[in-house]
Amino acid sequence: MLHKIVFAMLLMAPFVFAQNKDNKAAPSAPDAQPAGGRIRDDRVAIENMSFWRKFASDGKGDYLEFTFDIVNKSEDSIPLKMFVIAFNEKDLVDGEYRKYVEYPKWRKWDADKKAHKIVLFNSIPAFDDAKQKEVADFARNKEKAAAEMGKYKLPEQQQSTGANKKVTLQDFLRYVQYIHEKPESGVDLLLQGFEDAKFTRKVTPIYRIEEKALKINVWGKLLSRYRGDRKFFNHIGVVLYDTAEKKIVHRQFYSINGKFKIF
Numbered sequence: 001m002l003h004k005i006v007f008a009m010l011l012m013a014p015f016v017f018a019q020n021k022d023n024k025a026a027p028s029a030p031d032a033q034p035a036g037g038r039i040r041d042d043r044v045a046i047e048n049m050s051f052w053r054k055f056a057s058d059g060k061g062d063y064l065e066f067t068f069d070i071v072n073k074s075e076d077s078i079p080l081k082m083f084v085i086a087f088n089e090k091d092l093v094d095g096e097y098r099k100y101v102e103y104p105k106w107r108k109w110d111a112d113k114k115a116h117k118i119v120l121f122n123s124i125p126a127f128d129d130a131k132q133k134e135v136a137d138f139a140r141n142k143e144k145a146a147a148e149m150g151k152y153k154l155p156e157q158q159q160s161t162g163a164n165k166k167v168t169l170q171d172f173l174r175y176v177q178y179i180h181e182k183p184e185s186g187v188d189l190l191l192q193g194f195e196d197a198k199f200t201r202k203v204t205p206i207y208r209i210e211e212k213a214l215k216i217n218v219w220g221k222l223l224s225r226y227r228g229d230r231k232f233f234n235h236i237g238v239v240l241y242d243t244a245e246k247k248i249v250h251r252q253f254y255s256i257n258g259k260f261k262i263f
Contacts (some may be wrong), residue, residue: 006157017160030037041249043074044191051256053232056220061225064233064256070191070216070240077193080249081186081241083179084207086222087121087172118172119231122222124207125187127175138182139174183241183248191216 011019051066063088072078108171125131190200190211197213224232237253 011041011124023123029136036253038253039248039251041242043072043078044078044080044094044240044242045071045073046250046252047071049236049254051236056223062232063221063223064236065219065221066236067217067219068238070189070218070250071192072191072214075193075214078191078249079243080189080191081183082124082189082218083183083237083239083241084124084218084220084222085121085176085222085237085253086123086235087237088224088231088234089116090119090231106181112151118169119229120224120227120233121172121175122224122233123175124220124222125185126206132167132171133176135171136179138178165167179239180248183239184243186239186241189216189240 030223043210049066049068051064054065055065056063066084066086070080070082080095109113116204136212187209189208189209192198192211192213194213200211202209202211206222207218210217222233234256238250240250241247242249
């Protein structure tokens with residue numbers, strides 16, 4: 001249930017557009033969909049999701065390796081853009097405190113039980129320095145527009161993310177909103193129909209995509225550099241955008257439970 005908490009937070013992020021009841025966007029427009037939560041489309045399904053942990057060869061971190069199938073439930077080709085995001089979500093309440101004073105079982109709601117933050121994240125396409133700057137500029141332009149409309153002073157420009165600055169919760173929220181509003185920046189996929197289908201393979205150092213009739217197999221890996229707290233990813237999410245229909249057709253985040261087998 002943890003992923004639902006995270007994306008409830010995202011719905012409250014200042015970058016989410018509010019819609020006027022009398023002037024709603026068309027259902028096919030990307031900004032007609034919420035920035036958080038789960039989205040499903042009857043034509044597209046994610047199946048056979050698996051993940052494991054593997055040492056990085058440079059000895060400076062571990063990879064989250066994963067594989068899944070994207071299945072075409074129709075017989076028509078569907079051009080897609082894909083994002084995969086892995087992140088670690090942490091309970092803000094001190095672990096030692098909760099060891100001795102547990103949440104009362106009779107209470108259905110505990111405010112601090114819902115308080116979480118993102119500790120680290122990584123994604124495909126890569127969230128490298130160039131992408132970080134692009135996302136920061138995107139967020140800054142939205143802040144400027146909001147400041148002009150609200151007639152308030154724009155906060156000072158923050159230092160851009162990079163090698164000397166840790167990725168923060170705000171960076172994560174901005175990136176998720178960036179994906180929501182600019183989904184055309186994802187990895188190209190063709191979820192083929194049955195007619196004229198052919199096998200194609202796309203390979204990079206961090207992912208392999210195999211396209212065939214009615215199915216795509218995706219294998220990938222996302223690096224978590226070693227840190228003082230030794231945190232590793234505990235969630236992974238997949239976002240798929242239909243470039244023909246111009247809408248997100250799949251968005252779901254999966255909890256990674258239990259102990260990893262390390263290779």
